[in-house]
Amino acid sequence: MSNDRNRELDARAREILTGNDRGGYTVPNGRVYPFQWNWDSAFVALGFATFDTDRAWREVETLFEAQWPDGFLPHIVFWKDDPGYFPGPDVWASGRTPPTSGITQPPVAASVVRALWDGVDQGAYLPRLEALFQKLMAWHRWFHDYRDPDKLGVVVAMHPWETGRDNSAEWDAPASAVDVSNVGEYQRRDTSHLDQSMRPTKLDYDRYLALVQFGRATGWNHAAITASNPFRVADVGMTMILLRANRDLLALAEALGRTAAADEIRGWLALAPKAGDYLWDEALGAYCSRDTITGKSCGALTSASFLNFYGGVREPARDKAMLDHAERIGREVGRLMPSLDPADPRFEPLRYWRGPVWAVVNYLVGTGFADAGHADLAERVRRDTGELIAATGFHEAYNPLNSAPSGGDDFSWTAAIWLHWANR
Ligand code: DGY
Numbered sequence: 001m002s003n004d005r006n007r008e009l010d011a012r013a014r015e016i017l018t019g020n021d022r023g024g025y026t027v028p029n030g031r032v033y034p035f036q037w038n039w040d041s042a043f044v045a046l047g048f049a050t051f052d053t054d055r056a057w058r059e060v061e062t063l064f065e066a067q068w069p070d071g072f073l074p075h076i077v078f079w080k081d082d083p084g085y086f087p088g089p090d091v092w093a094s095g096r097t098p099p100t101s102g103i104t105q106p107p108v109a110a111s112v113v114r115a116l117w118d119g120v121d122q123g124a125y126l127p128r129l130e131a132l133f134q135k136l137m138a139w140h141r142w143f144h145d146y147r148d149p150d151k152l153g154v155v156v157a158m159h160p161w162e163t164g165r166d167n168s169a170e171w172d173a174p175a176s177a178v179d180v181s182n183v184g185e186y187q188r189r190d191t192s193h194l195d196q197s198m199r200p201t202k203l204d205y206d207r208y209l210a211l212v213q214f215g216r217a218t219g220w221n222h223a224a225i226t227a228s229n230p231f232r233v234a235d236v237g238m239t240m241i242l243l244r245a246n247r248d249l250l251a252l253a254e255a256l257g258r259t260a261a262a263d264e265i266r267g268w269l270a271l272a273p274k275a276g277d278y279l280w281d282e283a284l285g286a287y288c289s290r291d292t293i294t295g296k297s298c299g300a301l302t303s304a305s306f307l308n309f310y311g312g313v314r315e316p317a318r319d320k321a322m323l324d325h326a327e328r329i330g331r332e333v334g335r336l337m338p339s340l341d342p343a344d345p346r347f348e349p350l351r352y353w354r355g356p357v358w359a360v361v362n363y364l365v366g367t368g369f370a371d372a373g374h375a376d377l378a379e380r381v382r383r384d385t386g387e388l389i390a391a392t393g394f395h396e397a398y399n400p401l402n403s404a405p406s407g408g409d410d411f412s413w414t415a416a417i418w419l420h421w422a423n424r
Contacts, residue, residue: 013415020412024062029408032193034082038075038105040413042112047416064135066100071138074100086189093216102220103159106241110136114248146222152278153271155238159211163235165353167200169346170298174291178230180206198350198406236279236289237304240311276313285321301341303361310368335384337365338400349399356397356406359385359417386422
């Protein structure tokens with residue numbers, strides 16, 4: 001790619017971030033997602049950090065302003081209402097100010113804050129780190145208290161939306177147990193902005209809604225939800241992301257001299273081998289999410305399966321099996337890393353999390369490969385991400401077979417990943 005083209009894309013990426021900035025928080029996309037989303041904001045901070053350090057920190061600080069007293073950090077913060085999205089604050093009925101959803105999202109924030117901290121004048125930013133550290137610690141403790149009831153070292157997701165990979169094939173079997181008979185009528189808004197063939201199905205949405213109604217009926221009591229939610233799946237993505245985030249939080253605890261917190265985090269990290277064993281699917285020869293209600297593996301090789309390297313879950317034979325899968329998939333698609341193995345009969349190259357490539361997941365997968373010493377694969381994932389963006393712009397996701405865009409355009413987190421990583 002020429003330097004001129006690179007500079008042009010850098011400028012466009014900055015324009016998208018500033019255009020989607022609503023004053024202290026950034027919307028993922030103005031039409032489809034008009035509020036603050038948890039993990040989107042964390043990635044967005046990495047993008048802002050390349051040209052506006054204060055604004056980068058502010059993004060994460062604003063997100064944590066919506067933290068609940070028990071440490072829970074919601075997946076959406078409804079700072080202002082917007083009729084263009086469903087389900088909005090009235091449906092969630094969290095009873096909080098600002099209104100929020102009642103589920104969480106992948107905990108990338110601690111890793112982002114560590115990256116921000118590594119790039120600043122640490123004397124000046126120390127008070128801001130101290131304040132964020134307390135909040136991050138409370139959120140991670142919440143995960144360990146509420147989302148790992150059997151102390152397996154995993155994160156048990158209570159809703160497909162929590163995983164961020166809404167309609168992944170991993171959730172098909174576990175979500176089939178969710179009773180949708182009382183969901184009632186509702187009007188989706190996503191399909192008025194986007195092509196239906198790129199979105200989850202009506203059955204997926206019925207299940208999403210039924211799970212929101214279940215949580216709301218408990219008054220968003222997370223202990224009650226953990227005990228009896230009809231969907232309780234140990235998510236390989238959130239588990240690996242939390243493991244990585246715990247390592248980054250430990251580095252911050254050590255930098256701040258927080259010895260008690262550091263010991264607590266080391267206790268969480270000691271569960272990593274147990275988590276790896278629980279999430280290994282011998283038949284698939286891959287890491288995979290597992291339904292904690294039936295004990296069955298979800299039986300799908302997805303882009304999140306490769307996050308074992310990012311999470312630091314290492315075992316030589318399993319590492320080799322994952323690398324073989326990555327090499328094979330790399331030969332089958334034009335661009336890595338499809339969100340579902342193209343050899344899976346459920347693969348759909350344009351439908352959201354059932355095939356398309358997502359820049360943010362590529363960033364995590366590529367970072368994991370690089371950390372584990374697999375430089376060639378890491379570079380392939382990074383280069384593919386950059387070329388997808390350079391070909392058609394900053395979309396939500398991309399078809400791994402022919403690079404065509406999927407979902408919304410002018411996406412904040414795609415712009416952020418370009419600025420932070422893919423444009424190198
Ligand atoms: C949506 O509405 O599509 C979101 O992914 C929920 O977080």
